[in-house]
Amino acid sequence: MIELTRLNNSKLVINAELIETIESTPDTVVTLTTNHRLVVKEDVEEVVEKVINYKRKIAFRPE
Amino acid sequence: MDLASIVGLVLATMLVLAGMFQQGNLMMFFDPASILIVFGGTLGGIILSYSFKQLKNAMVSMKIAFSGQSNEAGDIISILVSFAEKARREGLLALEEEVYELDDDFLKKGVQLIVDGTDPQLVKSIMETELNFIEERHSVNKGVFDTGAELSPAFGMIGTLIGLIGMLAGLDDPSSLGAGMSVALITTLYGSLMANVFFIPIGAKLKVKSKQEILSKEVMIEGILSIQAGENPRIVEEKLKAFLSPSSRSGLNSENEGGGMNAAG
Numbered sequence: 001m002i003e004l005t006r007l008n009n010s011k012l013v014i015n016a017e018l019i020e021t022i023e024s025t026p027d028t029v030v031t032l033t034t035n036h037r038l039v040v041k042e043d044v045e046e047v048v049e050k051v052i053n054y055k056r057k058i059a060f061r062p063e
Numbered sequence: 064m065d066l067a068s069i070v071g072l073v074l075a076t077m078l079v080l081a082g083m084f085q086q087g088n089l090m091m092f093f094d095p096a097s098i099l100i101v102f103g104g105t106l107g108g109i110i111l112s113y114s115f116k117q118l119k120n121a122m123v124s125m126k127i128a129f130s131g132q133s134n135e136a137g138d139i140i141s142i143l144v145s146f147a148e149k150a151r152r153e154g155l156l157a158l159e160e161e162v163y164e165l166d167d168d169f170l171k172k173g174v175q176l177i178v179d180g181t182d183p184q185l186v187k188s189i190m191e192t193e194l195n196f197i198e199e200r201h202s203v204n205k206g207v208f209d210t211g212a213e214l215s216p217a218f219g220m221i222g223t224l225i226g227l228i229g230m231l232a233g234l235d236d237p238s239s240l241g242a243g244m245s246v247a248l249i250t251t252l253y254g255s256l257m258a259n260v261f262f263i264p265i266g267a268k269l270k271v272k273s274k275q276e277i278l279s280k281e282v283m284i285e286g287i288l289s290i291q292a293g294e295n296p297r298i299v300e301e302k303l304k305a306f307l308s309p310s311s312r313s314g315l316n317s318e319n320e321g322g323g324m325n326a327a328g
Contacts, residue, residue, distance in 0.1 A: 007155060007180025025293025027155045037183045037292055039155060 002050040004030070005041040014038065016051045065131040068268055075260045097222055097250040104218035105211060105257065112210050113203075120200065121207035128268045136279045137311055139170070140303045143286035146174070147296035155291065169193065169280055173287040183291055190284045194277065201273035205266050212262035219254020223247050282306050 002016045007027070018032040022044050030038045030047065040047070083092050110118065142165075149157055159178045165171045172193070176186045226247025233239060282303050289299045304312050 007178070010180070023293060025151060026153070027150070027293060029293045039177075039180060039183075039291060039293075 002047070002054050004038070004047065004050075007039055007041060009041075012038075016054050019047075019051065022047050065129055065268075068129045071264060072260070075264075079256065079260065091245070092249065092252070094246055094249045097226075097246070097253055100222035100225065101215060101218045101250050101253040101257065104221065105215045105254075108214040108218070109207060109210050113207055117203055118207065121204045124201075124204035124269055125208075125265060127272060128265050135311075136275075136282050136303075136307055139167075139279045139282050140286070140300065140307075142170070143283070143290065143303060144296050144300045147286070147290045147294065147299040150290050150293070151296060158290075167283075169197075170283050170287075173283060177287060177291040183288055186291065187284065187288055190287070194280050194284065197280065198273070198277055201269070201276075205269045205273065208262050208266035208269065212258045212266060215257040215262060216251075216254040219251040219257075222250025222254070226250060278306060 001013050003011055003013045005011055014030070014032070018034060019030060020033045021031045023029045023031070024044045028040050028043055028047060030040055032038070042050070080089070083089055086092075113121070146158055146161060149161065155177055158174050162171055162174050162178065165174070169190075173186065173190055176189065181189075226243065226249075230240065230243030230247055233243065285306070286299060286303055289302055294302075
């Protein structure tokens with residue numbers, strides 16, 4: 001699960017496992033496998049970073 | 064101004080009057096009692112059928128039938144493509160300043176929604192609901208004129224019956240038969256004229272205008288959702304052009320832009 005910010009600054013947590021594509025258009029559009037589209041403030045690298053951190057947290061016990 | 068509405072109405076009135084004039088004296092087609100029966104009856108019937116608020120809207124819509132309010136889908140597409148380009152260059156939030164320059168409330172609302180970061184599904188459902196109710200209101204406005212088109216010939220018939228009853232009651236004077244008969248038939252004439260010169264054509268015109276407006280609003284919904292999804296302006300244009308007939312597609316050309324950066328996670 002990763003926390004993202006909508007354009008109107010409201011926060012939401014999405015299931016990172018369901019992310020299909022992340023595009024910069026230049027707004028970041030996250031498309032989920034459920035065909036749900038979200039426009040978020042974080043840029044593409046930031047979202048990818050968050051996903052990696054989340055996966056790392058799951059795989060290894062955090063120090 | 065919608066020239067076709069005005070030319071049509073004037074042409075119909077003039078030519079029918081010219082035809083009447085051929086019959087001799089125009090004054091023989093004028094009968095106050097008949098006007099009372101047909102106009103009064105039709106007006107009363109329409110008022111009985113609808114609420115005053117709906118009637119007021121129908122009056123306003125009559126203005127629309129005669130005004131040349133252009134709801135050209137082509138112009139809407141140009142606006143949307145320019146928005147798509149701007150969103151591609153500077154992001155969705157840059158569209159906020161464009162909102163104030165729009166004079167179409169529907170488009171304004173849509174752009175405002177995507178700028179506020181509303182979810183695409185929600186934007187779609189809000190816009191479609193609004194469109195459905197616009198359609199609903201249009202059909203009520205057209206219905207007022209359809210009711211008029213149904214009622215006016217019927218009241219013409221009623222007037223004729225009234226005239227015939229009066230004529231038959233005075234049958235002991237055979238010399239007045241012809242005159243009574245002609246007065247009796249005037250109401251049918253008035254009723255048919257009202258229906259065919261005014262109510263039916265206006266209703267038809269409103270239907271056409273309503274179709275145009277709904278098409279352009281459908282184009283807006285599709286365009287707004289495409290812009291929000293960050294689609295390439297070129298693609299947005301092609302997508303929206305699909306709504307138009309091939310003849311109205313020409314003259315729509317815009318700059319091609321490169322695609323964005325993709326990353327799959």
